[in-house]
Amino acid sequence: MMLFNRQQTQLKTLPHLDWLEAEAIHIMREVAGQCANPVLLFSGGKDSICLLRIAEKAFRPGRFPFPLMHIDTGHNYKEVTDFRDQRAAELGERLIVRSVEDSMQRGTVVLKHENESRNKHQSVTLLEAIEEFGFDACIGGARRDEEKARAKERIMSFRDEFGQWDPKNQRPELWDLYNARAHKGENIRAFPISNWTELDVWQYIQREGLELPSIYFAHQRPIVRRQGSIVPVTELTPAKAGEAIVNLQVRFRTVGDITCTAPVESAADSVEKIIAETATTTITERGATRLDDQASEAAMEQRKKEGYF
Amino acid sequence: MQLIEDHGLLRFLTCGSVDDGKSTLIGRLLFDSKAILADTLSAIEKTSLKRGMQEVDLSLLTDGLQAEREQGITIDVAYRYFSTGTRKFIIADAPGHEQYTRNMVTAASTANLAIILIDARKGVQPQTRRHSYLAHLVGIPHLVVAVNKMDLVDYSQARFEAIKADYLAFAQQLGIEDVRFIPLSALKGDMVVDRGEKLAWYEGDTLMEILEAAPAAHTEHDEPFRFPVQYVCRPQDSTNPELHDYRGFMGRVESGSIQVGDAVTVLPSGRTSLVKAIELGGKALREAITEQSVTLLLTDEIDISRGDMIVKTEAVPTQTKQVNATVCWLAEAPLDRARTYLIRHTTRETKAKVAAIEWRVDINTLDRQSAERLQMNDIAQVSFKLAQPLLTDPYVDNRGTGAFIIIDESTNNTVGAGMITKLAA
Numbered sequence: 037m038m039l040f041n042r043q044q045t046q047l048k049t050l051p052h053l054d055w056l057e058a059e060a061i062h063i064m065r066e067v068a069g070q071c072a073n074p075v076l077l078f079s080g081g082k083d084s085i086c087l088l089r090i091a092e093k094a095f096r097p098g099r100f101p102f103p104l105m106h107i108d109t110g111h112n113y114k115e116v117t118d119f120r121d122q123r124a125a126e127l128g129e130r131l132i133v134r135s136v137e138d139s140m141q142r143g144t145v146v147l148k149h150e151n152e153s154r155n156k157h158q159s160v161t162l163l164e165a166i167e168e169f170g171f172d173a174c175i176g177g178a179r180r181d182e183e184k185a186r187a188k189e190r191i192m193s194f195r196d197e198f199g200q201w202d203p204k205n206q207r208p209e210l211w212d213l214y215n216a217r218a219h220k221g222e223n224i225r226a227f228p229i230s231n232w233t234e235l236d237v238w239q240y241i242q243r244e245g246l247e248l249p250s251i252y253f254a255h256q257r258p259i260v261r262r263q264g265s266i267v268p269v270t271e272l273t274p275a276k277a278g279e280a281i282v283n284l285q286v287r288f289r290t291v292g293d294i295t296c297t298a299p300v301e302s303a304a305d306s307v308e309k310i311i312a313e314t315a316t317t318t319i320t321e322r323g324a325t326r327l328d329d330q331a332s333e334a335a336m337e338q339r340k341k342e343g344y345f
Numbered sequence: 346m347q348l349i350e351d352h353g354l355l356r357f358l359t360c361g362s363v364d365d366g367k368s369t370l371i372g373r374l375l376f377d378s379k380a381i382l383a384d385t386l387s388a389i390e391k392t393s394l395k396r397g398m399q400e401v402d403l404s405l406l407t408d409g410l411q412a413e414r415e416q417g418i419t420i421d422v423a424y425r426y427f428s429t430g431t432r433k434f435i436i437a438d439a440p441g442h443e444q445y446t447r448n449m450v451t452a453a454s455t456a457n458l459a460i461i462l463i464d465a466r467k468g469v470q471p472q473t474r475r476h477s478y479l480a481h482l483v484g485i486p487h488l489v490v491a492v493n494k495m496d497l498v499d500y501s502q503a504r505f506e507a508i509k510a511d512y513l514a515f516a517q518q519l520g521i522e523d524v525r526f527i528p529l530s531a532l533k534g535d536m537v538v539d540r541g542e543k544l545a546w547y548e549g550d551t552l553m554e555i556l557e558a559a560p561a562a563h564t565e566h567d568e569p570f571r572f573p574v575q576y577v578c579r580p581q582d583s584t585n586p587e588l589h590d591y592r593g594f595m596g597r598v599e600s601g602s603i604q605v606g607d608a609v610t611v612l613p614s615g616r617t618s619l620v621k622a623i624e625l626g627g628k629a630l631r632e633a634i635t636e637q638s639v640t641l642l643l644t645d646e647i648d649i650s651r652g653d654m655i656v657k658t659e660a661v662p663t664q665t666k667q668v669n670a671t672v673c674w675l676a677e678a679p680l681d682r683a684r685t686y687l688i689r690h691t692t693r694e695t696k697a698k699v700a701a702i703e704w705r706v707d708i709n710t711l712d713r714q715s716a717e718r719l720q721m722n723d724i725a726q727v728s729f730k731l732a733q734p735l736l737t738d739p740y741v742d743n744r745g746t747g748a749f750i751i752i753d754e755s756t757n758n759t760v761g762a763g764m765i766t767k768l769a770a
Contacts, residue, residue, distance in 0.1 A: 048602075048634050049561045051351040052433040061638035062597040065575040069651050069692065093626035094595070094638070097588055098580040180424050188421040194757075206421065207759040208447065208675045210454040212597070213689055213750045217757040231435055233426045315430075316379075 053240055060087075060228035061094040062212060063191055067173050067226045068094075068101040070216040074173035074226070075166075078104040078131070080112075080120030081291045082248055083177030083229060086237055088127065089244050090228060102175065103130040107162045109154040109293045110137045111272055116291050119249040134165040155293040163199045166223055173216060173224040181233045191230045197221040234289070235314045242307045254287045254305040265298045352432040353561040358452045358485065359438055360476035361462030366493045370462065370531035371425060371436060377538035378427040378434075378553070422452045432557055445472075446479065446708060446722040450673045450762055453483035454748070458559050460489045460552075465498045465528070469511040475708055477512075481521050482671065482724070483764070484744060487559055488516075488524040491552060496530040500543040519711075527552055562635070563744060569660035570601030570609075571738070571746050573691035574653045578640060593624065593640040594649055599691065599745025601657070602634045603641070608658040611649055612736050617658055618645040652693040654736045654746075662736045662746055667700065669766050671740075672719070672727045676753065676760035680719035680727075686760070688731065690749035695733035697751070702727050719761075726766070740764035 050058060064087075067074050076091060078084045091100050104124055108117065124131035136154045139145040144164065145157040166174065180186050190206055192214045207215055216224045229237070241248065258269040260279040266286060267273055272294050275281050286299035287310070304310045361367040425436040437452035439445070453459065459480040463473055480488060490512055498504045505528045516524055527536055528547050535541030538553045550558070578593035603609070607620045622642040623630040633639040641655060649655070656662060674680055680699065688697040703726035705716035719725050740747030751761030 049353045050634070050636055052354040052428075053351075055354045055636060056433075058597060058636055058638040062575070065595055065597075065638070066692075069575050095576075095578065096627055097585075097591060098578040098593075101576075181426050187423040187425060208451045208762070209759070210451050210750055210762045211744065211748045212455075213748065215689065215750065215752055215757070215759045217752065219757065222757075231424065231426070233428070233433075235428065236433070 053236065053243060056229070056232055056236055057090065057093065057240070059212075059231065060090045063214065063226060063228040064090060064094045064175065066192075066214045067175055067216060067224075070214070071173040071218075071224065073169070073171050074102040074175060075105045075132070075169065075171045076100070076102050076175040077106070077177070078120065078124070079106050079177075079291075080116040080123070080249055081177070082237055082241065082252060083179065085123070085246055085248060086229060086232075086240055087175065087177050088123065089240075089246060092127070100127075100129050103132055105132040105134065105165060105174075107158045107165065108133050108135045109158060110135055111154055111294045113249070113251055113291060113294060115251050116249045119247075123247075132165070132169070134161050134168075136161045139164060151295075153293060153295040155296045158293075159199065166199070171223070172218055173226055175226045175228065177229055178225075178227045179232050179234075179237075180230050189227065189230065191227055192216045193225040193227065194218065195223040195225060197223075199223065201225075235311065238307060238311045238314055242311060249291060251288045251291060251299075252310070254285050254303050254309075256283050257286050257299065258282070259284045259286065259299070266301060267298060268294070270294055352557065354433045354435065355458060355556060355559055355561050356435045356437065356456045357458040357460060357556065357559075358449075358456040358480070359436060359460050359462065360449065360480065361460075361472075361493075365462040365464050366531045367438075367462055370460075370491070370493065370529075370537065371438060373531045373534060373537045374434075374436070374553070375425065375427050377534070378429050422448055429553070429557060432561075434556060445475070446673060446724065447675050449476065449479045450483055451675075453480055453485055454762065456485055457561065457563050458487040458489065458556070459485045460491050463490060463492050463508060463512075465492050465494045465501075465504055465508065468508050469515075471709055473512070474515060474711075477516060477521060478519060478708070478711060479724075481519050484563075484740060486523060486563065488521060489552070489555055490524060490526045492526065492528045493531055495528045495535065495544065496533050500528070500530075500535075502528075502546045505547075525549070525555060527555065564600075568600035568635070568743055569662075569738075570603050570607075570655075570657040571599040571662065571691075571743065572596050572603065572641065572655040573599060573693070573745075574649055574651055574655065575692050577650060590646075591642075592646070592649075593642055594655060595638075595640045596655075596692070597638045598633050598635050600635055600743050602632055603657065604632045609643065609655050610658045610661055611643075611647055612654045612656060612661065613664055613734055614647070614653070616645070616647045618643040618647055620644075652691075654691060656736075662738050662743075664734045664736055666731045666734050667728065668731065668735065668737060668749075668763070669703075669726065669728045670749070670763035671766055672725050672751070672764075673762045674719040674721055674723045674725070674760070675762060676758060677721055678753070678760070679721075680761065682718065685754075687752040687754050688729065688735070688749050688763070689752060690735045690737070691746060693733070693735060695731045695735060697729045697731050700728040700730050727763070729763075737765050739766060 106120055136157050139161045145160050190209045195201055218224050258281050259266050260275045260281055269275050269281055285303055287302045288299045304313050359367055423438045427434050437456055439448035439452040461476050492505050492508050509526045528544055529536035535544050536551050574594050574596050576595040578595055580588045580591055605620050610617050621644045623633050624640040682699045685696050685698055688695050702716050704713040705723055705725040738746040747765045749763045750759050753760045
């Protein structure tokens with residue numbers, strides 16, 4: 037009986053970031069090869085910034101075989117939306133922006149109250165945009181390590197014509213043989229960086245020298261502490277009566293809708309320092325920073341069933 | 346942070362039920378590796394870090410499994426991640442019980458190593474045989490038999506050796522070549538990451554050492570070059586006149602390697618050419634290796650499209666309109682011999698009909714039985730007639746060109762997984 041050890045291995049293998057990149061390129065090319073009219077969802081956040089670099093590596097010197105699209109709640113940090121527009125322009129690729137505010141004007145999004153977070157209503161606007169453009173696949177930057185409901189997500193995830201994700205009816209996914217087939221009106225969500233962790237993303241950003249919106253790095257910001265979370269004080273999220281506003285050095289680990297994204301206390305003002313912090317932290321990315329996911333254990337799963345990314 | 350050494354990425358599978366302590370073992374790996382990673386980065390002496398873990402329920406780290414069962418989602422493989430700073434690991438965690446075959450085949454299809462958990466009190470069980478058979482069937486090259494809960498048998502060496510002997514007896518029948526045995530207690534942490542103090546008689550590596558040293562490549566022998574074309578890049582509308590004649594053939598090296606200047610054949614046309622350039626993200630490479638996604642440029646203008654395969658002229662795959670394969674049926678609706686299915690193999694698709702179901706395997710006894718139809722979780726030998734030729738190698742020689750999935754066109758669901766056995770003339 038043979039026992040394995042590293043000395044036996046003669047064949048060259050890829051370092052881990054190269055492997056992850058190669059897998060992501062392969063997935064993106066499969067979407068382009070199998071789907072007639074895909075779109076890449078680009079928010080200006082770090083995960084979708086990685087997706088753009090992967091798309092460059094997958095398709096240059098040609099143009100991307102898909103446009104970029106952002107579903108804007110109207111409540112995003114200006115640093116992020118400015119970055120989004122600038123990056124799309126640099127790449128010379130088409131950027132579609134569809135706004136939750138437009139859905140509100142159409143009456144398809146109705147807030148329960150004026151201050152309700154628009155984050156979960158992105159699903160409606162996304163589905164409207166999918167219908168408007170006839171997209172049969174949406175490429176997104178979701179990762180399986182983000183939280184529990186995503187650990188069993190497929191790389192090519194099937195959504196019915198209502199955009200619903202049915203966790204009991206997902207296609208088995210074997211080898212690197214992806215099934216992105218969908219009937220008219222149905223939709224595939226494709227996640228090329230499914231197998232990346234938050235640490236992998238930061239290591240890739242470092243290796244590729246990718247630019248990021250400034251709010252990912254440590255900066256001073258007025259905040260209040262609320263139920264164990266750090267809540268940034270903005271026009272949309274003012275301090276409540278009796279809460280003490282303090283200036284704190286913080287950075288964002290995720291950037292999303294202002295009303296539901298919290299920063300973490302950090303002095304990490306460079307990619308290197310963020311990597312060191314990420315490697316040693318024991319709190320998950322969403323656990324620390326997404327106020328909406330904390331509402332209930334199954335919050336994410338519920339939103340996904342409703343068509344959320 | 347720069348990785349001091351990068352030993353790549355290892356995908357492995359954990360086989361066993363929650364009762365075997367699987368969730369605790371995964372929790373232990375996730376939790377303890379975080380500490381290793383922290384150590385690697387801050388260069389603190391590993392021994393200086395005290396991990397008093399006894400009170401923490403490590404299985405909580407994977408409690409998605411619990412939620413899954415409550416919701417009746419038993420079909421799903423969960424993927425979990427950890428890194429030690431020199432190597433990244435992806436665990437495919439297939440929850441057990443009824444739909445085990447389907448889960449395990451799915452999880453095993455991307456794994457290069459399987460940890461087979463045995464409860465030290467119970468020894469080799471029917472499910473141990475099943476796990477081992479399936480891991481071997483799907484071609485996982487390395488097996489690690491982890492005899493867990495050693496703390497509940499007083500860390501008995503005799504017990505461990507007896508289980509090992511039992512296991513080896515049937516492993517040899519199955520033709521399993523590469524297997525290692527390790528006694529451990531996931532609960533107490535013995536031999537997972539730290540050696541602990543109770544297993545002094547065991548002189549082998551800890552589980553983490555085994556995982557860190559296992560070969561990351563799926564195979565240790567040279568495989569022929571296989572490059573299924575995914576996408577063709579022809580940026581004619583570019584304002585750059587130099588790109589007017591650019592034809593890049595984009596894909597992932599499924600096996601083998603290719604260098605600039607190599608003689609290649611394009612299939613199914615059979616046209617030959619030379620590799621003019623290999624590109625990745627605008628950079629020219631001299632060579633591309635297995636699993637690398639690149640763009641190939643050839644010296645001759647050949648009409649190539651998605652579904653074609655570029656191979657080295659010296660070793661071409663079989664071009665065939667009939668395949669024999671070991672099939673695992675994945676769908677609730679049984680395989681219907683009267684129907685036409687779609688087979689997706691590399692980047693090709695073809696309509697296919699069942700010619701014959703040769704036999705079905707009884708997963709418990711491994712006996713072969715005749716069968717008229719296949720139910721979910723069945724493993725069977727099936728021959729197919731194909732509308733279009735596929736470019737194949739036997740699965741044992743080449744995972745990339747030996748595997749296919751079966752799609753039901755009415756639902757677009759993936760209903761079966763196939764591994765090509767021998768090639769019909």
